[in-house]
Structures are given as C-alpha cells and as structure tokens.
Amino acid sequence: MNGRSVVRPGTAAPPRADPPADATALRDAYRHCRRVAAAHGRSYYLATRLLSADRRPAVHALYGFARTVDDIVDDPHAADDPQRAVTALDAVEHRLRDAWSRPVAPHTDRALPTAFDRVVPALTDTVARFAIDPRHFWTFLDSMRMDIPGSPLFRDRYPTMAALHEYMRGSAAAIGLQLLPVLGTVGPAAEAEPAAAALGDAFQLTNFLRDIGEDLDRGRIYLPAAELAAFGVDEALLLDCRRTGRTDRRLRRALTHLIAVNRDLYRCARPGIELLSPRVRPGIRTATALYAAILDRIEDSGYAVFAQRAVVPQRRRLRLAAHAALGR
Structure with missing residues (x-):
C-alpha cells in the first residue's frame, strides 16, 4: 500500500481542494x-x-x-x-x-x-x-467550542467519564482518525479506527492528568467528578491542592485510579499499531511510549502535579524512541 486512502463505495469522497496552490x-x-x-x-x-x-x-x-x-x-x-x-x-x-x-x-x-x-x-x-474525511474536522471544532465560554456547547466540568469521552471524541479521537489515512493500514482502514480513536483518547487523558493545575487556573476541570468523588475528592480539595502545591492523599488515590484507566486505553490502542503500514509503526510506537512515560513521571514524582510539570527527560525520550524503532 502507498499509505493513501482508497475511496470505496459508500465512503466519503475526498474533498476537492482549491485550485493547486x-x-x-x-x-x-x-x-x-x-x-x-x-x-x-x-x-x-x-x-x-x-x-x-x-x-x-x-x-x-x-x-x-x-x-x-x-x-x-x-x-x-x-x-x-x-x-x-x-x-x-x-x-x-x-x-x-x-x-x-x-x-x-x-x-x-x-x-x-x-x-x-x-x-x-x-x-x-x-x-x-x-x-x-472532513467530518473529523467538524467534530474536532465542535469539541473546541465546548472550551469557549459563551458558546452554546461550552462545558468546563465533566460529571462522568462518559461525558469526558464525549468531549474527547472530538478533541482526541477525531485527531487519531484524521491521522489514520496518512499513516496507512495493511487492511481495511475501518478495522484500525477503534484503536486509532483509543490512542487519541489515551494521549488526551495523559494531558489532563499532567495539566490539572494549569487547567484549574483557567477555571476548567477535565477529570470526571464521579471518579474523583469515589476517592473523596471534590473541587474545593483540588483548589486547595493547587493553592498549597501539595497533593492530598485522597487525590493521590484518585490519580492512581485514573492513571490505571489511562493505561488501559493505551493497552486497547496498542494492537492497532500492527494494523498500520509497517513503515509507520516505529513512529507510532514511539509516540505511544513517550506519552505513556509521562504517567511514569507523575508516579515517580509522588503525584506532585501541582508542584511541577511531568516531563520525560531528553535522554529517556531518545532511549524510548530507539527501542520503539527496533520494535521492542
């Protein structure tokens, strides 16, 4: 395969572009x-x-x-x-x-x-x-509208994981589906779409776990209230942790749970890498390894998400990239 989508009957035709730039x-x-x-x-x-x-x-x-x-x-x-x-x-x-x-x-x-x-x-x-498919761009833009006060779609809190997944359908899964035709597949693209969407969700949830403090500063909470409440965490506690820079033990337990949920998304996505064109698999393995390593950094810091931003060191990034390129 050459990595480009083939338009089959019943699928969306590629948009006609403007006259060649x-x-x-x-x-x-x-x-x-x-x-x-x-x-x-x-x-x-x-x-x-x-x-x-x-x-x-x-x-x-x-x-x-x-x-x-x-x-x-x-x-x-x-x-x-x-x-x-x-x-x-x-x-x-x-x-x-x-x-x-x-x-x-x-x-x-x-x-x-x-x-x-x-x-x-x-x-x-x-x-x-x-x-x-252009629809993936419209879905993405609708998700971005959910972040804008004044938009009819605006939301800055998510009561359940299902509600958060609805947001991530546009902000993350849609991006995975945009990328899929570029990466190419060894079989029907539709078979790889669930894994591509799961990987987008996994990346997005990792961002949310890493950026809790920054999101709070913008008046937003991208972690589901029901999941937090199960561990005794509410908005007041989050704000207090942000103010003091310390992660309360209840929030540490909640983050442990949410990191496990996040890793499960990565597990669901990984088999889909083998459905991609062989030449692109090392790059996607690398992206997956690098993002998943952010979760390790959060844990290694003692869940100090309010005191520092979890960053994978350059040496470790290069090592992960090398391992991924070798298919390890």
Missing part, C-alpha cells in the same frame, strides 16, 4: 506547520522523525491545524470577549468548507486569524491527497 506558498505552509510542531509538540515531533518523508509533512500539517485552533481557544482575550473566539472558530470552519467545496452560505472571513491562513494550503493539500 502556488508551489512556493505550499512549501512555505508545510514549513510553517513543521516549525509549529517542533516548537510546541516536542514528543510528537520526535515521533514524526521516524515516519517516511512523504508522510511527515502531512502529519505536521494536521498538527499545525490543531495547534492553531487551540491557540484561538486559549487566546487570553477570549476571557474578556468569548464571542471573539466563537466567531474565529466559525470563520475557520467556513474557510475549510469553502476550500473543500462544500456549499456554504455567504460569509466574511474577517475573523479568521492570520496564522490560520498560513496553515490552510498545507492542510488542504493533505486532506485532498490522503482522502481524509
């Missing part, structure tokens, strides 16, 4: 996305270095899109004017639907962030070349 503009767009990935996704970027040269730029384009949208949602001005971020996301969706030839109502792109225009050529080229 100027070669220089397209090359610049891919370079911009690569710089974004290198600057903001160190573990992710290291993993992509193990992918074949023809796939690597496409993965950077998908990362560049997700990161640019994330920056819209986390714009410090959004707290004062949340409608600004909602309008910007609407403009992003309109721009993509227009570029991918889905009929849309007349709209102005005045709210479109300048940075996003630098991503569009590479993203559009990637989506067209690899026949990525």
Whole structure:
C-alpha cells in the first residue's frame, strides 16, 4: 500500500481542494506547520522523525491545524470577549468548507486569524491527497467550542467519564482518525479506527492528568467528578491542592485510579499499531511510549502535579524512541 486512502463505495469522497496552490506558498505552509510542531509538540515531533518523508509533512500539517485552533481557544482575550473566539472558530470552519467545496452560505472571513491562513494550503493539500474525511474536522471544532465560554456547547466540568469521552471524541479521537489515512493500514482502514480513536483518547487523558493545575487556573476541570468523588475528592480539595502545591492523599488515590484507566486505553490502542503500514509503526510506537512515560513521571514524582510539570527527560525520550524503532 502507498499509505493513501482508497475511496470505496459508500465512503466519503475526498474533498476537492482549491485550485493547486502556488508551489512556493505550499512549501512555505508545510514549513510553517513543521516549525509549529517542533516548537510546541516536542514528543510528537520526535515521533514524526521516524515516519517516511512523504508522510511527515502531512502529519505536521494536521498538527499545525490543531495547534492553531487551540491557540484561538486559549487566546487570553477570549476571557474578556468569548464571542471573539466563537466567531474565529466559525470563520475557520467556513474557510475549510469553502476550500473543500462544500456549499456554504455567504460569509466574511474577517475573523479568521492570520496564522490560520498560513496553515490552510498545507492542510488542504493533505486532506485532498490522503482522502481524509472532513467530518473529523467538524467534530474536532465542535469539541473546541465546548472550551469557549459563551458558546452554546461550552462545558468546563465533566460529571462522568462518559461525558469526558464525549468531549474527547472530538478533541482526541477525531485527531487519531484524521491521522489514520496518512499513516496507512495493511487492511481495511475501518478495522484500525477503534484503536486509532483509543490512542487519541489515551494521549488526551495523559494531558489532563499532567495539566490539572494549569487547567484549574483557567477555571476548567477535565477529570470526571464521579471518579474523583469515589476517592473523596471534590473541587474545593483540588483548589486547595493547587493553592498549597501539595497533593492530598485522597487525590493521590484518585490519580492512581485514573492513571490505571489511562493505561488501559493505551493497552486497547496498542494492537492497532500492527494494523498500520509497517513503515509507520516505529513512529507510532514511539509516540505511544513517550506519552505513556509521562504517567511514569507523575508516579515517580509522588503525584506532585501541582508542584511541577511531568516531563520525560531528553535522554529517556531518545532511549524510548530507539527501542520503539527496533520494535521492542
């Protein structure tokens, strides 16, 4: 297989892209996305270095899109004017639907962030070349709307794991499904989709466990209230831990449980790696190993998630990457 999706009867046809972008503009767009990935996704970027040269730029384009949208949602001005971020996301969706030839109502792109225009050529080229289903992008954008106060979809608390999974369906699983056609499979892509979605969820939950304090500072809790309550943890306790920088024993027990849940997601995802094209397996094994190692760092620190950010040291990242490349 060449790693590109084959459109079969009953599946979504690839969107028709805008007329071919100027070669220089397209090359610049891919370079911009690569710089974004290198600057903001160190573990992710290291993993992509193990992918074949023809796939690597496409993965950077998908990362560049997700990161640019994330920056819209986390714009410090959004707290004062949340409608600004909602309008910007609407403009992003309109721009993509227009570029991918889905009929849309007349709209102005005045709210479109300048940075996003630098991503569009590479993203559009990637989506067209690899026949990525556009629905995964709309699902992702809806999940991002859930993070914006003022949006009808806004949520900053999640009562159950099921509710959190609904958020992660767009924020994480959809990204795994965007990547799948780029990575390629040895059989029908549909057989690899559950594992791809599980891996996206696993990465996202790891982020939530690592970033509890930062999320609290933004008024958000991405850990399910019911799971925390089972160990005697409520919002007041979380805020007190953030204030003191110390992790209460009740929260340590809750984190032990949630890390076990997270590792189970990784276990569900790992068999799917063997369904991918052989050339991309080392890169995905590396990404999986690097992210799972963050959980080890949280445990090794005594669950000191409020005192320090769990970071996998460079030497260990390189060692994990080497082991993954050898299929260990």
